[in-house]
Amino acid sequence: MANISLAFLEPTITTWMAQTMPDTPGWMVGMIWFPPFFPHVLGVYVTVKLLRKYPQYPWLFAAVGLAMEGLSCAVVPFMTSVIQLIIPLSTICFGIALIDTSLLPMLGYLVDTRHVSVYGSVYAIADISYSLAYAFGPIIAGGVVHSMSFVALNMLICFLNVCYTPMIYMLRRVYAYDNLDDSAKAKVNEITAPSMNQLQSEERDGYGYQQTDAMNNGDYGYQQNYGTVEGSNGFANPHANTQKHFDPLNPSW
Template sequence: MLFGFVIMFISSVFLAFATSIEALWLARALQGIGSACTATAGMGMLAIAYPDDAERGNAMGIALGGWGAGMLVGPVYGGFMYRIGGQMLPYIGLAILSLIGAFLQMISFETCIKKEPHEDKGIFKLLQDFQIVISAGAIAVSIFCIGLVEATLPTWMMDSWDARSLERGAAFLPHMIAYLLSTKIFGLLGHKIGRWLLGLIGLVWISCAIIAYPLASNYIGLILPSASVGFSMGMIDSGMFPYLANVVDIRHAGAYGSVYAIADAAACLGFGLGPYVGGPLVGTLGFRNLLWLTASFPLLYAPTMLLIRKIKEDSPKI
């Protein structure tokens, strides 16, 4: 985690002074590495610190809520700081926050987590476990849908009713607020409801919500589908992230770092493919047809949650 904070500090300084596309590309790549370090290590540490499933789900729900809060505050902070001080100020602020994070990590994270001997089987071994692959796939599919919507919705809003920049930015606020509430609620209840059931309901729900986007004729009409997408995303994340730790507990001897590296890679894959696919296809298919096609992916993936209802010690591999 400390290494990740240091890398994010360096990338923020690069972004503050970058003047070419190459420098921006390098800075963003460093930022992704730093984020991966903190996210993977953070989830792994929570999995170790909270061995009880109910407590673990609650802790991860809080952590995921922090993730959602950052996504909610980030664009507002960036726009405000950019207006005040141009390109440099928001990234200098991020660099300072990274240093504060590193300092807090050093003084608060003591060696209180008991280190038990275990055999980390590595990512490729874990990828042979079909329940890990299915769980990571649910994360990737849901975030793919979000990435595609984020890449195409603002343009559609401008073309459909000449939406202003404030409306285009505010369109994602219900999503983030609902995500915060959902991760908190289902972080607590996931143990009782069943992690697999959260994933199943979340995938079906996100399909229905995506279909509703093109039906909106103004910003008010976007509130319900946006909030529904955020709430369903919270269900999926609150189900799959603790579920992965449970699989590791039972079958993979504490390989938390590797399993959350897989989860983080799945999230990045989904978020990268969404805009990459959505950008070219929206011009060919149109916004409504593209989103209806996209809604079929989580709906078709949802039945795979039935395959991960029970975690067995000798679960069949791929």
């Protein structure tokens, strides 16, 4: 969906420029997509900075980019000069940068967390989507321009992109985690500090058992974490799992 705008406009915009802007030099018509290249690079840089600051909102950046594409396509047919035409084409490329930079890492994250970590397959699916857009784009766009007009083609692109934008809202919970900033780390330390202090204050032998008074008196009596002292030799019964604490030496745990 993000590549429909380019796939539909690239094969048809030169013919439209030749009809509506006949005084435009041929080299300028061929170079019409070169100035939007720089906003595309800027969009990649801006998106990376935004994702570092707001890692939970890649879906929002992609939705904004798709909406920018659709609205820019609606403006393209009403431009009367090359300078004016560069502006909506630049916003289209900027929106594509927002989408690609936001969603391509999300594809790898989804594969890594929900499926088998075979990243080549998911990025191959992304490449297939590009190929489908550019394979059928000239065919569909040429038919629409021939049967209707270039204005109708751009309105169709705008309608599709704007209507598809709410679908990206379904991706909002992909990165459902809290960023551990300094305040969050301090809160975690407050929670874990008492338990660590209590653990360090307990006297334990080399096997993880609490030492009892019998041990201090020279006897071999131990008290396990999960039960009471049983047996004639002073050791606890390994089958007395009244409290299910982890004991690496207990085979019945």
